[in-house]
Amino acid sequence: MKVKVTSIPVLNQEKALQFYTEKLGFLKKVDVPLSEHSRWLTVVSKEEQNGVEIxxxxxxxxFEPAKVYQKALFDSGIPYTQFSSDNVQQDYDRLVKLGVDFSVKPTSMGTVKIAVFNDTCGNNIQIVEML
Structure with missing residues (x-):
């Protein structure tokens, strides 16, 4: 088995698409309407366009339990997921210039450096650099 797609719950798909492409630099991979209010919408890393789709x-x-879970993670400052970074400080500086709000600035923690930002769609996302 291998991972092909992983999901991130978002409060607004169009707003999420703008954030993940315009701010984070991901590329839209698939966009298929499913209903009047939802679509199968994935993005991929520019560096790994055939890699895992988000x-x-x-x-x-x-589904109330999912709403409660997502909000509880966000309110507690716990990241929903994490992305790998070759240079957390460089990504942090670039994203701050684009107006991305960070709750945790670049911080070294043993063998990693992390930072956590708000994806504007209901999630905290952590970026991690292996040191």
């Missing part, structure tokens, strides 16, 4: 999945408003 499904920008509509947060399940009709």
């Amino acid at each position: 499904l920008l999945e509509p947060a399940p408003n009709h």
Whole structure:
């Protein structure tokens, strides 16, 4: 087995697509309408265009436990997921210039350096650099 797609719940797919492409630099990979209010919408890293796709999945408003879980993670400052970075400080500096809000500035923690930002779609996302 291998990972082909992983999902991140987002409060608004269009806003998420703009953030993940315009701010983070991902590329839109698949965009297929599923219903009037949702679509199969994935993005990929520019560096690994055939790599793992991130499904920008509509947060399940009709499923209360998922809403509670996503909000609890966000309110606690816990990242929903993490992305690898070759240089956290450089990515932090670039993203701050683009107006991205960080709750944790670049911080060394043993063998890694991390930073955590708000994806504007209901999630904290951590970037990690292996030192």
